Amino acid sequence: MYTIQLFDVITTAGVLYIVALGLLLVYGVLKIINLAHGAFLALGSYAAVIATWLGWNPWSALVIALAVGIAVGAVAEWRVLRRLYVRPLDTILATWGLNIIIVQSITLYFGREIQFAESTITQAVNVGGVTYSLYRLVLLLVAVVLGTLVWLVMRRTQIGIVARAVIMNEELAEALGINTRLVRFVTFCLGAGLASLAGALITPLVSVHPNLGVPWLINAFMLVLVSGMSLGNLALAALILGGAQVLVSSYGNPVLGSLTIVILAVIILRFRTIPT
Amino acid sequence: MSAPVVARGLAVGGLEGGYGSSPVLHGVTFHIGPGEIFGVLGKNGMGKTTLLRTIMGLLPLRRGKIEMLGENVTGWPPYRITRLGVSYVPQEKSIFQDLSVDENLRLALREPSSFDERLVAVAGWFPFLATRRQQRAGTLSGGEQKMLLIARALLTRPHLVLIDEITEGLQPAVISQLQEILAEERRSRGTSIVLVEQNVQFALALADRYAVLKLGRIVETGSTIDTGAQKTIERHLVI
Numbered sequence: 125m126y127t128i129q130l131f132d133v134i135t136t137a138g139v140l141y142i143v144a145l146g147l148l149l150v151y152g153v154l155k156i157i158n159l160a161h162g163a164f165l166a167l168g169s170y171a172a173v174i175a176t177w178l179g180w181n182p183w184s185a186l187v188i189a190l191a192v193g194i195a196v197g198a199v200a201e202w203r204v205l206r207r208l209y210v211r212p213l214d215t216i217l218a219t220w221g222l223n224i225i226i227v228q229s230i231t232l233y234f235g236r237e238i239q240f241a242e243s244t245i246t247q248a249v250n251v252g253g254v255t256y257s258l259y260r261l262v263l264l265l266v267a268v269v270l271g272t273l274v275w276l277v278m279r280r281t282q283i284g285i286v287a288r289a290v291i292m293n294e295e296l297a298e299a300l301g302i303n304t305r306l307v308r309f310v311t312f313c314l315g316a317g318l319a320s321l322a323g324a325l326i327t328p329l330v331s332v333h334p335n336l337g338v339p340w341l342i343n344a345f346m347l348v349l350v351s352g353m354s355l356g357n358l359a360l361a362a363l364i365l366g367g368a369q370v371l372v373s374s375y376g377n378p379v380l381g382s383l384t385i386v387i388l389a390v391i392i393l394r395f396r397t398i399p400t
Numbered sequence: 401m402s403a404p405v406v407a408r409g410l411a412v413g414g415l416e417g418g419y420g421s422s423p424v425l426h427g428v429t430f431h432i433g434p435g436e437i438f439g440v441l442g443k444n445g446m447g448k449t450t451l452l453r454t455i456m457g458l459l460p461l462r463r464g465k466i467e468m469l470g471e472n473v474t475g476w477p478p479y480r481i482t483r484l485g486v487s488y489v490p491q492e493k494s495i496f497q498d499l500s501v502d503e504n505l506r507l508a509l510r511e512p513s514s515f516d517e518r519l520v521a522v523a524g525w526f527p528f529l530a531t532r533r534q535q536r537a538g539t540l541s542g543g544e545q546k547m548l549l550i551a552r553a554l555l556t557r558p559h560l561v562l563i564d565e566i567t568e569g570l571q572p573a574v575i576s577q578l579q580e581i582l583a584e585e586r587r588s589r590g591t592s593i594v595l596v597e598q599n600v601q602f603a604l605a606l607a608d609r610y611a612v613l614k615l616g617r618i619v620e621t622g623s624t625i626d627t628g629a630q631k632t633i634e635r636h637l638v639i
Contacts, residue, residue, distance in 0.1 A: 282506065289496050292499070293493060300479075
C-alpha cells in the first residue's frame with residue numbers, strides 16, 4: 125500500500141511539473157501571470173479528443189496539441205499581449221479574457237458534457253511488488269525529460285543565455301542587441317505549446333470538459349510562485365506540495381486534498397524570507 | 401554611391417527627451433566624426449545619462465533627430481541600434497550578476513562562432529577574462545566588473561561606443577589602463593567614442609572635443625587641446 129502511495133506522490137509531482145513548466149517560463153521571461161494557461165491545457169485535452177474522434181493514433185494528439193497551443197499562443201501574443209507588457213495588471217485581465225474566449229469557444233463546439241479520449245498506454249506494470257499504471261510512470265519520465273531539456277537549453281545554449289539575460293535585466297539585454305520582443309513572443313508561444321502538450325498528456329487522468337484547466341491553473345500558479353522562477357525549485361515544490369496533496373486525499377478528505385497545494389503555498393509565501 | 405557605413409559617426413540634432421512628463425534634454429545638438437572621441441561633461445543630474453539613453457533608444461525621444469553610422473535611427477528600438485555596430489556601456493546595473501563572465505561576453509556577440517577569436521583579443525587587455533571565464537560576474541571586484549563591461553563593448557568590434565561614467569569608483573591605475581585601451585581602440589580601428597564623464601582629466605586625455613551639459617542644455621563646447629579647456633570645464637562643474 126505504501127509503495128503505491130509513494131508512486132502516487134512521485135508521479136503526481138511529475139504531472140504537476142509538466143503542467144506548471146509552461147507557466148513558469150512565461151512568468152520568468154515575460155513577468156506576467158498567464159491566466160489563460162488553464163485554457164491552453166483544455167485545448168490540448170480536446171486535441172486528444174479530436175484525435176480519438178478521427179481514429180488517429182493517440183500519440184498524434186501530442187503533436188496536434190503542441191501545434192495548436194503554439195499557434196493560438198502566437199496569435200494571442202501578436203494581437204493582444206505585446207501591447208500590454210508595459211501595463212502588467214492589464215495582462216492579467218487580458219489573459220483571463222483569453223481564457224474565457226477559449227473555454228467558451230470549446231463549449232460552443234463540444235458542449236459542456238464530459239468527453240472521452242483514447243489513452244496512449246493502458247497497461248499496468250509490476251514495480252516494487254505492486255501493480256502500477258504504466259502511463260503515470262511514463263508521465264514521470266516525460267517530466268524528467270522535459271525538465272532536463274529546458275534546463276539544458278537554459279544553461280548550455282545561446283538561446284538560454286539570452287532568455288536568462290532577459291529575465292534578469294530586459295533593458296540591458298535590449299541594449300546588447302537582443303530583440304526582446306522576439307524573445308517574449310517565442311517564450312509565450314513555447315509556454316502555450318507546453319501547456320497544451322500538458323493538457324493532452326493529462327487527458328487519460330482527468331475528465332475532459334471545457335473548464336478542466338481551472339484547478340490545474342490554480343495549483344500550477346501556486347507552485348510557480350513558491351518556486352521563485354527556478355526549475356529545480358519547481359520540481360521540489362511539485363514533489364513536496366503535490367505529495368502532501370496525495371497524502372491528504374488518501375488519509376483525510378479528497379476535498380481538503382484538492383486545497384492542500386493552495387494552503388501550503390500560502391503558508392510558504394507568508395513565511396519565506398526574500399533574499400536582499 | 402553612399403559612403404561606407406563604418407566611415408560615419410554620430411549626429412544629434414535638437415534632441416528633446418526625458419522621463420515621463422518631466423523633460424530633461426532641451427535641444428541638444430552635436431556631431432562626432434569617424435574615429436573621433438567626444439567628451440560630454442557635467443555635474444550629476446544635468447542629463448548626461450539621459451542623453452546616452454535617449455540616443456540608444458532606451459528613452460522615448462520627444463523631438464529631434466539621431467543619425468549614426470550613416471542611418472537615421474530616430475525612433476529605432478535599442479537592439480537595432482546596437483546591431484548597427486554600436487556598443488553602449490551603461491553606468492549602473494550593467495552586468496548580469498548571475499551569469500558567468502563567459503556568458504556576459506557571449507551575450508554581446510551575434511555570431512557565436514567568432515567568440516574564441518574575439519576573446520583572445522580582449523583577453524590581451526584583460527587577462528583575467530581568459531582565466532576566470534566560469535566565475536559568476538557578480539563576484540568580480542568593482543574594477544573587474546568595469547573591465548568586463550569594456551571588454552563586452554569592444555568584443556563586438558563596434559564602430560561607435562557610448563560610455564557612461566566608466567571611471568566612477570575606480571582606482572587611478574585602472575583608469576590609466578582603460579584610457580590606454582580606449583585610445584588604442586580608436587587608433588587601431590578608427591572607433592568613434594562618446595565619453596560621458598565627470599572625471600575631467602580622463603576625458604581631456606582621451607577626447608578630441610568636448611561639450612558641457614548643464615540642465616539638459618549644451619552650454620560650452622571646444623577642443624581639448626585649447627589652452628584653458630580644463631579651467632573652462634571645471635568652472636561649469638563648480639558653478
